[in-house]
Amino acid sequence: MQCLIIAAGRGSRLRALGEVKPLVPLLGVPLLERVIRSLRSAGVDRFVVVTGYEGDRVETFLKRLAERLGTEILCIRNEAWEKENGVSVLLAREVLGEEPFLLSMADHLFDPAIARALLATGHGPDEVLLAVDPNLSNPLVDMEDVTRVACDQKGNIRAIGKGLERFDGFDTGVFLCTPAIFDALERSCREQGDTTLSGAIRILAAEGKALGIPIDRFWIDVDDERAFREAEEALLEQTRGKGNDGPVSRWLNRPLSIRLSRWLVRYDITPNQISLFSFLLSLLAACLFAVGGYVALALGGLIAQLASVIDGSDGEVARLKYLSSDYGGWFDAVLDRYADAFLLFGLTWHVYQETHTPLSLVAGFLAIIGSFMVSYTADKYDQRMKERIGKGFRIGRDIRVFLIFLGAVLDQPLPLLVAIALLMNGETVRRLVICRE
Amino acid sequence: MQCLIIAAGRGSRLRALGEVKPLVPLLGVPLLERVIRSLRSAGVDRFVVVTGYEGDRVETFLKRLAERLGTEILCIRNEAWEKENGVSVLLAREVLGEEPFLLSMADHLFDPAIARALLATGHGPDEVLLAVDPNLSNPLVDMEDVTRVACDQKGNIRAIGKGLERFDGFDTGVFLCTPAIFDALERSCREQGDTTLSGAIRILAAEGKALGIPIDRFWIDVDDERAFREAEEALLEQTRGKGNDGPVSRWLNRPLSIRLSRWLVRYDITPNQISLFSFLLSLLAACLFAVGGYVALALGGLIAQLASVIDGSDGEVARLKYLSSDYGGWFDAVLDRYADAFLLFGLTWHVYQETHTPLSLVAGFLAIIGSFMVSYTADKYDQRMKERIGKGFRIGRDIRVFLIFLGAVLDQPLPLLVAIALLMNGETVRRLVICRE
Structure with a gap:
């Protein structure tokens, strides 16, 4: 044509x-x-x-x-x-x-x-x-x-x-x-x-x-x-995606990341660079967790949440500038898994340094593996069973990082690790049961 | 027809x-x-x-x-x-x-x-x-x-x-x-x-x-x-799959698991039950690791390797008895991820109890996340990029568990954790680079 x-x-x-x-x-x-x-x-x-x-x-x-x-x-x-x-x-x-x-x-x-x-x-x-x-x-x-x-x-x-x-x-x-x-x-x-x-x-x-x-x-x-200006607004609105966002993403991260993306598109910054920057921020947050003390903990929580906001911009910039790619999505997902794990390990280290209870190591380990399994089963699920999980409430990364933010700012890292361990492993078991039909 | x-x-x-x-x-x-x-x-x-x-x-x-x-x-x-x-x-x-x-x-x-x-x-x-x-x-x-x-x-x-x-x-x-x-x-x-x-x-x-x-x-x-008898041999040979096996699987696990499967098919045992049994054995091995002492460590290593052998039989029995299912493959994969993580956490615990060096926690954490990332990128990869990784040598679960077995039996848990951490995270980074084209 x-x-x-x-x-x-x-x-x-x-x-x-x-x-x-x-x-x-x-x-x-x-x-x-x-x-x-x-x-x-x-x-x-x-x-x-x-x-x-x-x-x-x-x-x-x-x-x-x-x-x-x-x-x-x-x-x-x-x-x-x-x-x-x-x-x-x-x-x-x-x-x-x-x-x-x-x-x-x-x-x-x-x-x-x-x-x-x-x-x-x-x-x-x-x-x-x-x-x-x-x-x-x-x-x-x-x-x-x-x-x-x-x-x-x-x-x-x-x-x-x-x-x-x-x-x-x-x-x-x-x-x-x-x-x-x-x-x-x-x-x-x-x-x-x-x-x-x-x-x-x-x-x-x-x-x-x-x-x-x-x-x-x-x-x-x-x-x-x-x-x-109206065209800009309309295009930004369209990049929100079609309802795949979790609640934290929808009400907190996305409104902020869209403002950020509007500013980022003016520069020659690739989506993968944004993913990498967000990952490095998470790494910084994890290090702050590990440093010990409330101030570093709370600051780490804030930075982790900020990284989560920025993590929304890579996809938005990609869509706005026609730079979406399979590789970009995958790269982002891999970095997200590393970021999650480092954040939780930083918290585990923090708690263990302060309390020296073995419980903290077990809770931290279970939180890390549970978070991973939720991502792992989501992918396996999409791949194998198509569109069955995901109806209704879905515990995604937005919620995970927000819980970390809350736990850090409220100075409750151990209860947080226990909660994430229970939630994430529970969700994995739920998926195993649901998929069994 | x-x-x-x-x-x-x-x-x-x-x-x-x-x-x-x-x-x-x-x-x-x-x-x-x-x-x-x-x-x-x-x-x-x-x-x-x-x-x-x-x-x-x-x-x-x-x-x-x-x-x-x-x-x-x-x-x-x-x-x-x-x-x-x-x-x-x-x-x-x-x-x-x-x-x-x-x-x-x-x-x-x-x-x-x-x-x-x-x-x-x-x-x-x-x-x-x-x-x-x-x-x-x-x-x-x-x-x-x-x-x-x-x-x-x-x-x-x-x-x-x-x-x-x-x-x-x-x-x-x-x-x-x-x-x-x-x-x-x-x-x-x-x-x-x-x-x-x-x-x-x-x-x-x-x-x-x-x-x-x-x-x-x-x-x-x-x-x-x-x-x-010849028909049995031929069918067993056919269940080996078409070259997806890693080296440990091909030369050690598969010959044993095929003998096991020949025996298991006679009974009313489902592939998922075999997956679950293998997982429980891995859990037992992880507990033995955590107990401390060389005897428990070596015994745990043996049991972990045995679980890895049995883990081959679920797929074989499924194919031999026409019981293969998407769910079965997924269930097995999810349990394998949990098993890997528990084995490595058991080892980490073992080393930390004996040495109390923070290095052991870091190495254990990195080994757990690296193992996960290798599985995670394999799936993401198959899903997104199709048939590009996997040509040539591939570090799979068979190698991972075999290394755990060796490290336990040779009483070298810390070097083992460090090696797994390096290998698995290195492989993940290699995949990120290769897929970038």
Whole structure:
């Protein structure tokens, strides 16, 4: 599948951010790269990008991006970039040939599901499909500036434009076009003097060849600084994951790590570096535990909890910057196991130094092995039995580290070790029983 | 797919084993059940079994087996079971209908791949395919008693019989038949007075309708006590697995555990019970370590190694008795992790009691976590990266327990803990590096 992306305009309302609009980094990744990555994950493998304002810089960026992604990106320069967007579309006619193509704006971020839904919808030979957002109260829509769409009951577009009084949804800026769009653009230009894309859609709509496809998914026109901030918020919210978080993670760690990630994405820091830093912090906490005395113990507890917060950022940064990898997840998991064990050994050492009771060694040993077994059975479980454990309450790392934090700050390391030993080994036995069916 | 199994004969040469032949348990599972399970795993879902000698007992067994396996098993009684096997085949004509069917003997064990290969071979409307063993030096073949087959270059059977001087292979007793076999049997009986299956094959062969399919896989005609012992050996050899064993397992544990399994399969002991028993032995060994003193230490080492040997039998018994399950493998793995940790904690305790050096606690802790990490990364690895680690030398549980055994018997627990700590954590780091590509 091929896609035409319009990246010619000046984007003057975003210029405050000090970069030509398609290249403005949003959470560390330029807008245009986000658009291209979204489309790629929807199945597009050939891109035609119409550049204009600051065309050299945009084209240099795209050349490097094409190499990085190993995908075809063809640039066409629109010297008349100050004109309406229909002019840019017409320039790509020859390059796109007779095949249908997706059409998107360089400054519209959207869920790949929107492009996938358009591709999955059947269309007639000369038809154009427009993804229409049916959510009239979508808070991400700028009601002053958005293009409104009115459809009949069959989905045919009846009217499209910024000023419509009665409408059924918003133009998301994502189209599935046939070459019929070019003839419509030429007619619109010739007959109405209208060189906008909306003008061409109106011509096609009059012939019943423009369909609005209602798709209620995330999209946003990043047109000004307010929209830019909202887009950031929305993407950050999306990185939270889908309910895999435990309670401590959800209510304490995640809100903090998301703020941290927003700041980290600006720098050239890899997720694995974040994992490693979090691990080293845990190691420091373990050493503080072992030092002895309440102050070091409490400080260690605080640092352990801080490390747990930071440990959420590696995955968030990876998702925000398209750096997720199997290796990264595994590396993080291995370091987490080491971190857990060192924290618990530090506590055990602390208690043993202060009390010299053999009980502390036994409790510490059982806490370490229990914590491990909970992680070990979770993996084995996912691998072997799929989706049976994990329904309902699950004792994860977030709870484990939070208990360590509490035990340290409240100066109750021995009861803490006993509690973790009981909880974790109990959970392991529970899993053994549950899985037995 | 349907299959006809001939289980009518007396099997007088195996009577020494004190059971009617199809029900003679071979490594804990009756011959006929092994045949049916092999065919089931090749895709057969309907069985027609011709019984005869001791028909009531065989039919009672099959009724229960059908319930256990949830498969259809239809029994036909051949009162003239003392006659040749062709008579039994003819009795099933009506029940089998017009569809092709596999034909097998109740006393021939074979690799399911033989049945699968026959099913995968195309055949003409009135043809019969016979799986022929092309390995003329197959040690499992009784050269006195085997039916020999000679084929032409196209695979057409030229001659079949026990006395052939020139032949290309052996009749494995596994056929893929069309109903043409029934007409051939009737003709053979009428024209030649020959009621053997070989007679019918000769008739079909004369018309170019009997094909020998050469398949070099395990099969054996369990006709007398010698063959029975050989079949046991062959099955035991097959349970060794395909090279996943570490060196200690291959050269020490497995040869012993296979002897143990041969004995265990006779009793009503489940693989999970064996896993649990091995775990309890490890726990006993850990307690002996903790007791202190050389005698307890060495005895603990011996028991730990014994537990490791027994730990091989759970999987063997499971495979030999068709009791393998995801849960069983997981249960065993979880108990192994606990066993490893307890053994190492017992040793740590032992050393700390005797020396009171903090080093012993640190070494013990690192040995425990390292052992865990090796198992943890192995699983994560298999799950995420597939088949990259594991090429070449792999430090597995067999080596770990053997080192514990050596360290205990040689009275070197502290060097042992240090060695395990270094080895296991080193291996984990190596895996982290290797997987990074």
